[in-house]
Amino acid sequence: MQGESLHLWDPLVRLFHLSIAGVFVANYFFNEAGDDWHVWLGYYAMAWLLVRTVWGFVGPRSARWSDFWPTPKRLAAHLRSLLRGRPQHRLGHSPLGALVMLAMLSALLTLGISGFLMQEVDALWGADWPLQIHETAANVLLGLVGIHVLAALFESFQLRDNLPLSMLTGRRKRLPDERAP
Numbered sequence: 001m002q003g004e005s006l007h008l009w010d011p012l013v014r015l016f017h018l019s020i021a022g023v024f025v026a027n028y029f030f031n032e033a034g035d036d037w038h039v040w041l042g043y044y045a046m047a048w049l050l051v052r053t054v055w056g057f058v059g060p061r062s063a064r065w066s067d068f069w070p071t072p073k074r075l076a077a078h079l080r081s082l083l084r085g086r087p088q089h090r091l092g093h094s095p096l097g098a099l100v101m102l103a104m105l106s107a108l109l110t111l112g113i114s115g116f117l118m119q120e121v122d123a124l125w126g127a128d129w130p131l132q133i134h135e136t137a138a139n140v141l142l143g144l145v146g147i148h149v150l151a152a153l154f155e156s157f158q159l160r161d162n163l164p165l166s167m168l169t170g171r172r173k174r175l176p177d178e179r180a181p
Contacts (some may be wrong), residue, residue: 008091008172013063016052017167020045020108024145028138033131039119046112049105061092068093075099087158091172094155100148107141110134 009017023045031038056065074095081088088094093101114134117124124130156163166172 004174005171006091006174007170008062009167009170010060010063011170012051012055012059014167014170016048016055019048021145023048024108024141028142033134034119039115042112042115045108046116049108049112052105068095068098070095070099070102087155089159091174097148097151097155100144100151104141104144104148107137107144110137111141 023041027033027038027041031041055063061067078088078095082096111134114130114137117130118134152163161173163172
């Protein structure tokens with residue numbers, strides 16, 4: 001039924017999303033690299049990344065990796081549908097959205113590891129490469145976040161559904177060609 005609302009994103013996924021977004025904005029734009037807030041927010045983000053990784057195996061369907069893993073078959077079908085001007089309507093992440101999400105999570109993990117190496121490994125004190133990796137990962141993540149936001153807005157327009165709002169409320173409009181979870 002057009003317009004019917006259904007529960008999609010569970011509280012843990014929504015809190016993860018908001019926490020990581022907040023940490024990224026705080027650490028990229030407001031906290032000086034290496035200061036206490038930057039470091040502790042980085043550890044907070046890594047703890048959330050661990051929780052989200054586990055949740056991808058044990059959480060509800062829309063949170064599970066298996067529900068949206070961007071296999072070559074799923075990606076090809078999604079790209080064909082976009083090229084035909086008939087976007088796939090599905091609950092949860094599209095295959096391209098999942099690919100960008102996985103790239104963001106990888107960049108986040110790279111930030112955590114490189115930050116840990118700079119901060120905690122005495123043998124690397126003064127080495128330039130962990131800092132270069134950290135800065136590159138932060139800039140890559142910024143670009144991916146930009147793609148993520150623009151794609152969410154684009155998909156919202158195409159699907160006539162406010163996808164950013166669904167990440168806040170956990171609810172999404174069911175479209176006619178979507179099956180209930």
